Amino acid sequence: xxxxxxxxxxxxxxxxxxxxxxxxxxxxxxxxxxxxxxxxxxxxxxxxxxxxxxxxxxxxxxxxxxxxxxxxxxxxxxxxxxxxxxxxxxxxxxxxxxxxxxxxxxxxxxxxxxxxxxxxxxxxxxxxxxxxxxxxxxxxxxxxxxxxxxxxxxxxxxxxxxxxxxxxxxxxxxxxxxxxxxxxxxxxxxxxxxxxxxxxxxxxxxxxxxxxxxxxxxxxxxxxxxxxxxxxxxxxxxxxxxxxxxxxxxxxxxxxxxxxxxxxxxxxxxxxxxxxxxxxxxxxxxxxxxxxxxxxxxxxxxxxxx
Amino acid sequence: xxxxxxxxxxxxxxxxxxxxxxxxxxxxxxxxxxxxxxxxxxxxxxxxxxxxxxxxxxxxxxxxxxxxxxxxxxxxxxxxxxxxxxxxxxxxxxxxxxxxxxxxxxxxxxxxxxxxxxxxxxxxxxxxxxxxxxxxxxxxxxxxxxxxxxxxxxxxxxxxxxxxxxxxxxxxxxxxxxxxxxxxxxxxxxxxxxxxxxxxxxxxxxxxxxxxxxxxxxxxxxxxxxxxxxxxxxxxxxxxxxxxxxxxxxxxxxxxxxxxxxxxxxxxxxxxxxxxxxxx
Numbered sequence: 076x077x078x079x080x081x082x083x084x085x086x087x088x089x090x091x092x093x094x095x096x097x098x099x100x101x102x103x104x105x106x107x108x109x110x111x112x113x114x115x116x117x118x119x120x121x122x123x124x125x126x127x128x129x130x131x132x133x134x135x136x137x138x139x140x141x142x143x144x145x146x147x148x149x150x151x152x153x154x155x156x157x158x159x160x161x162x163x164x165x166x167x168x169x170x171x172x173x174x175x176x177x178x179x180x181x182x183x184x185x186x187x188x189x190x191x192x193x194x195x196x197x198x199x200x201x202x203x204x205x206x207x208x209x210x211x212x213x214x215x216x217x218x219x220x221x222x223x224x225x226x227x228x229x230x231x232x233x234x235x236x237x238x239x240x241x242x243x244x245x246x247x248x249x250x251x252x253x254x255x256x257x258x259x260x261x262x263x264x265x266x267x268x269x270x271x272x273x274x275x276x277x278x279x280x281x282x283x284x285x286x287x288x289x290x291x292x293x294x295x296x297x298x299x300x301x302x303x304x305x306x307x308x309x310x311x312x313x314x315x316x317x318x319x320x321x322x323x324x325x326x327x328x329x330x331x332x333x334x335x336x337x338x339x340x341x342x343x344x345x346x347x348x349x350x351x352x353x354x355x356x357x358x359x360x361x362x363x364x365x366x367x368x369x370x371x372x373x374x375x376x377x378x379x380x381x
Numbered sequence: 382x383x384x385x386x387x388x389x390x391x392x393x394x395x396x397x398x399x400x401x402x403x404x405x406x407x408x409x410x411x412x413x414x415x416x417x418x419x420x421x422x423x424x425x426x427x428x429x430x431x432x433x434x435x436x437x438x439x440x441x442x443x444x445x446x447x448x449x450x451x452x453x454x455x456x457x458x459x460x461x462x463x464x465x466x467x468x469x470x471x472x473x474x475x476x477x478x479x480x481x482x483x484x485x486x487x488x489x490x491x492x493x494x495x496x497x498x499x500x501x502x503x504x505x506x507x508x509x510x511x512x513x514x515x516x517x518x519x520x521x522x523x524x525x526x527x528x529x530x531x532x533x534x535x536x537x538x539x540x541x542x543x544x545x546x547x548x549x550x551x552x553x554x555x556x557x558x559x560x561x562x563x564x565x566x567x568x569x570x571x572x573x574x575x576x577x578x579x580x581x582x583x584x585x586x587x588x589x590x591x592x593x594x595x596x597x598x599x600x601x602x603x604x605x606x607x608x609x610x611x612x613x614x615x616x617x618x619x620x621x622x623x624x625x626x627x628x629x630x631x632x633x634x635x636x637x638x639x640x641x642x643x644x645x646x647x648x649x650x651x652x653x654x655x656x657x658x659x660x661x
Contacts (some may be wrong), residue, residue: 130660152492153390158491163483169411179400180491182390225487241527 077107079138080264081126086135088121095121097288098135103266103281109261109274110275111268113285119268120160122285123237126266127157148183153182156231158239164224166211166307170202170221173210184229196224201250202205213240223254234258236267240274252278295343307344309351310334320354321347325365397493397501405471405505406512414467415516421463422455422521430528447539448529450549450625452521453558459517459622460562464510465569465594466587471509473586475502477524478657480581486661495656499578499579503649505576510566518559540627554624561621568614568641569594571648578655614644 081103088096096118103109113119124130128145137144139151155183164173174193175228178184184192197203200220205213213221226234226358236255240248255278258265275282275297283293292299311317314330321328326347327338337347344361351358405411407458429451456464488498539545546554573590580586597613600606610616617637623630 117387124660129489131658149391149492149494152490155490157490160483163486165404165482165484168404168407176400176404177487177491179396180392180488182491182494184392186393186396236393320604364618 078141079103079111080105080107080140081266082136082138083122083126084136084182085308086122086125086137087133088118088125088130089133090135094288096125096132099290099317100290101283101290101293105264106259106262107281107295108255108265108267108279109281109283110279111266111283111285112270112272112275113268114270116287117285118288119285121288123157123159123235123266123268127159127235128152128154129159145374153229154232155235156226156228156233156260157221157235157237159227159235159237161238161241162225164218164221167209169207169209170213170217170224171197173221174224178228181228182319185238192228195226199227199254201223216244216247219243220247223251227254230261231258231263231271234265236265236269238267238270241272248274291361305339306364307337307339307347308334308362309337309347309358311351311356311358311360313356316354317351317356319355320350324350333360391497392491392493392496394501394620397497398504400504401501402508405475405508408474409476410656411467411512414470418459418463418467419516419520420512421459422451422517423524425458426451426521426524426528432576448512448525448527449522449555451525451529452518452555453621453625455517456514456558456562457618459513459619460565460618462591462594464513464517464566466591467513468506468510468566469569469573469590470583470600471568472506472577472590473583475506475574476577476652477586478577478583480659480661481583489661490632495659496580496653499574499649499653499656503571503574503652506570507563507567510563510570513561514562514566518555522555537598541622542627543627544627552625554629557634558621558624561624561638564638564641565614565618568644568648571645571652572614573648575648575651575655576651578659611640614640616640 079102081101083099083101084098084370086101087094099122111119111122121130125132126139126144128148131145142151144151164170165176168176172264173195175189175252178189178193193346194203194206195342197206201215202220202222202224205217210218210221219239223236223239226236234293235351239251239255244252252274255265255267259280267278269273279296281293281297283359308315308331314333317335318328318330321335321337326342327340328335339347346361348358348361476485479488489495494499537604569590572593573586576589577583594615599616601610601613601616617633617640620633620637623633
């Protein structure tokens with residue numbers, strides 16, 4: 076059994092008449108980088124707030140690192156770093172003083188280690204030169220970086236990032252990806268929410284898609300990309316011959332522009348190719364069809380013709 | 382990497398407290414407020430000195446003949462509105478303000494338990510009360526001694542009762558007045574903290590508490606409501622001038638301090654209860 080960093084069962088949060096999160100079950104394996112995707116207002120932030128005991132669920136249970144939350148929050152949260160709803164700091168303090176204030180509250184940091192931990196975190200997010208400036212003078216991107224620095228104050232076992240690239244330029248986005256990759260390499264589990272697909276596709280091992288408070292897909296990225304309809308796109312001028320040959324063999328095939336698409340139900344790619352070659356079809360190119368997360372995301376979030 | 386997380390770990394309370402005090406006392410608005418408050422005894426002293434003995438009756442007349450009356454008089458003047466304002470501002474920032482900025486989240490995520498959060502915040506508000514009272518008292522005493530100097534043959538203090546007490550006694554009475562004032566302000570702060578724990582808007586805290594103080598001033602002026610007067614914090618606020626009488630009547634100071642204690646207990650209890658379930 077894989078260890079789970081996050082285990083959510085039947086999680087609900089109701090505000091008045093609307094369910095912001097309506098009965099979510101989700102497992103995040105230890106060491107995974109899980110992308111939490113969903114359009115604005117789909118309940119991503121509410122879900123994250125419930126995970127971190129900032130908000131109490133109407134129903135359901137959450138376990139972080141094997142301990143129930145919010146009951147054991149005091150035990151678990153020292154190992155969890157989080158950036159929720161954007162960076163929040165005091166405008167009249169410098170970046171360094173703001174981080175020192177955060178560090179003072181970190182249970183796992185020994186008092187003598189604080190100055191060094193703060194400077195290391197600032198260096199890691201590229202704010203070392205701006206450490207003395209007041210937070211009020213920071214640009215949006217710098218504020219976001221300082222928020223990340225607070226997450227990096229100690230070694231975390233679980234990191235939760237809510238829209239970490241908001242307001243960052245492409246270079247900043249790249250930096251965030253690098254930091255996520257470093258955390259991943261260090262063995263930490265990362266949960267990162269986003270409404271940008273490209274961001275998730277390039278950094279995550281797992282994806283969960285949330286729409287109007289419900290989880291509509293979750294799993295490892297390869298499984299989600301291929302799992303839908305494993306298919307081969309074959310480029311060939313003899314598409315009619317190819318379709319006939321494949322249908323005779325009991326495979327589902329259809330002509331597409333410039334070739335055929337074969338569904339790989341119960342067969343492997345080499346079998347299909349040798350079948351086609353045996354039937355005298357000129358095979359120019361065979362490509363495993365990728366659904367593409369963009370396509371998947373579009374399908375999932377507007378599938379019901381809203 | 383182990384599966385289970387180890388037992389509860391907490392940041393040292395002293396470190397949290399130092400961090401809070403640094404934040405509270407370095408905040409520009411705290412510094413400006415304390416400086417403005419410190420001006421009150423200075424300006425009062427200068428005004429009284431300039432007017433000479435032509436000032437009409439009351440406590441301040443005594444100032445012109447007696448330096449040590451000034452700090453007590455200044456505390457009494459500031460207690461009506463300015464000191465409660467300073468303390469309420471601090472309490473409003475402590476929970477409602479931090480919540481509005483989103484910085485309360487960082488503390489809860491660290492995590493700082495909600496009980497310790499209230500403790501640290503309450504001590505932060507108390508620190509503002511102590512600082513503000515100390516500023517008024519010290520500048521009052523210094524200004525009084527420079528402008529007027531100690532009166533009487535023994536360089537002591539001429540009481541409102543006409544007797545004279547020695548400088549050591551006089552100093553003790555000024556310190557007593559300051560401590561009593563801190564107690565009353567702690568009561569205001571506890572009430573303000575309770576409101577602060579229930580809202581995300583610092584202005585709501587300010588409006589509620591100052592409205593309450595002004596309202597209780599009005600209520601205490603209505604004789605038919607005299608049954609309610611013992612419940613009002615402001616009822617006992619005239620007791621501060623008792624430190625200038627000889628012998629010093631203790632009943633008023635004691636009962637107003639007991640009332641403040643009740644307000645502190647109630648305020649802190651409500652704050653704890655509200656903070657325990659607060660969504661950040």
